Amino acid sequence: MTAAVVASGDVATSLTGRRVIVKVPATSANLGPGFDTLGLALARYDELEVSVPDASTAPDAPGLEIEVHGVGEGEVPLDESHLVVRAIAHTFARAGVPMPALKLVAHNVIPHGRGLGSSGAAIVAGVVAAKGLLEGIVDFSADELLDLATELEGHPDNVAPALFGGLTIAWVTPEGPRHKKLMVHRGVSPLVLVPEHEMSTALARSLQPESVPHEDAVFNVSRSALLVAALIQSPELLFQATEDKLHQHYRAAAMPETDRLIRVLREAGHPAVVSGAGPSILVLASDPSERAAAIALVEATADTAWQALPLAVDFKGATVQSA
Structure with missing residues (x-):
């Protein structure tokens, strides 16, 4: 300064x-x-x-x-x-x-x-x-x-x-x-799905354990490295790169609607994750057509209202x- x-x-x-x-x-x-x-x-x-x-x-x-x-x-x-x-x-x-x-x-x-x-x-x-x-x-x-x-x-x-x-x-x-x-690869097409309800960041963090299994830590290290490569160079790898064993499943019980919709999206091949502490969902689609397909799937299967925000x-x- x-x-x-x-x-x-x-x-x-x-x-x-x-x-x-x-x-x-x-x-x-x-x-x-x-x-x-x-x-x-x-x-x-x-x-x-x-x-x-x-x-x-x-x-x-x-x-x-x-x-x-x-x-x-x-x-x-x-x-x-x-x-x-x-x-x-x-x-x-x-x-x-x-x-x-x-x-x-x-x-x-x-x-x-x-x-x-x-x-x-x-x-x-x-x-x-x-x-x-x-x-x-x-x-x-x-x-x-x-x-x-x-x-x-x-x-x-x-x-x-x-x-x-x-x-x-x-x-x-x-x-x-x-x-x-x-800089992110130009093919990456983010989609944010926003529910009507909120989620406390403090509550989400309180659900995290103080330690995690060694194999889960190794799993996330590999996926984090892969995610950087996927986002800047190889969007076709985004589905595998967005796998996580460190935090999302520990928080799932606090936001069951988010967890259910992520499972639906991932079963259909969409790279969906919790956005931040939730409860919104981020889909890191590899192109605009995949993003459109994810929006259609949400509209057809969601039990509650989700606002779909296709964002650059x-x-x-x-x-x-x-x-």
């Missing part, structure tokens, strides 16, 4: 009137065998506008004003506990810059509590918004952005693809989290621009 030499009073003045627009993709983590390591950015975006009002022209304006439209409207907090605001405050604190008054307007489309990285997207939105507001005052490296986001999220598998796009491999070192971004892979990750 590098900071320009700016007097503290000048920092507050330079922030006044700044406005940034942030766009953050949904993500799917784990991708079957890549538990807490692999993540994929998907072309479905939350968009936020964050601005620092001019107190001289609006002296009675509140120190924090939040509007939420779309997903989460009327449900998420509209105070300092809002996750985007917490992430902005965390980034300003790390930079050693006092938090200014803010106005936040969020237009959300990423479903909450469905395994599509909504909390990671909110954290990344706040970190990237702060980066944009502090442009010219403090500069952040890619590793610093990932570190800031991971500190709030707890693990980097969702925030890495949200920040950087594409397929990401994330790992943790003594110096902090790191990532490698890879996002290759840019989070973006911020001054407005």
Whole structure:
């Protein structure tokens, strides 16, 4: 992190009137065998506008004003506990810059509590918004952005693809989290199936055992390596590459509808996995026709309502621009 030499009073003045627009993709983590390591950015975006009002022209304006439209409207907090605001405050604190008054307007489309990285997207939105507001005052490296986001999220598998796009491999070192971004083969055609009910990430994680059989660990190591090759070079291997013995079957009892539909899809040859902590399902089809066949199968066999979202892979990750 590098900071320009700016007097503290000048920092507050330079922030006044700044406005940034942030766009953050949904993500799917784990991708079957890549538990807490692999993540994929998907072309479905939350968009936020964050601005620092001019107190001289609006002296009675509140120190924090939040509007939420779309997903989460009327449900998420509209105070300092809002996750985007917490992430902005965390980034300003790390930079050693006092938090200014803010106005936040969020237009959300990423479903909450469905395994599509909504909390990671909110954290990344706040970190990237702060980066944009502090442009010219403090500069952040890619590793610093990932570190800031991971500190709030707890693990980097969702925030890495949200920040950087594409397929990401994330790992943790003594110096902090790191990532490698890879470009996905153009034939890969993701399909997300979203149910009406939510799933708690904390509950899903509580169902994981502290240890697993050695042969299951070896199985997942091989499939994770194969999955990377399948996604970037050989989509025809996606069905075998998405096999998992490390986490999905332990969580199956908590989301029986998800488990049943994944079994139906995989019995028909579709590479279906739990998206993140669930309960959404990710199908990593090898071409658009296979994706269409998976949608038809769900419509014909599902016992409950599932929203089918054929999505492209996002290759840019989070973006911020001054407005």
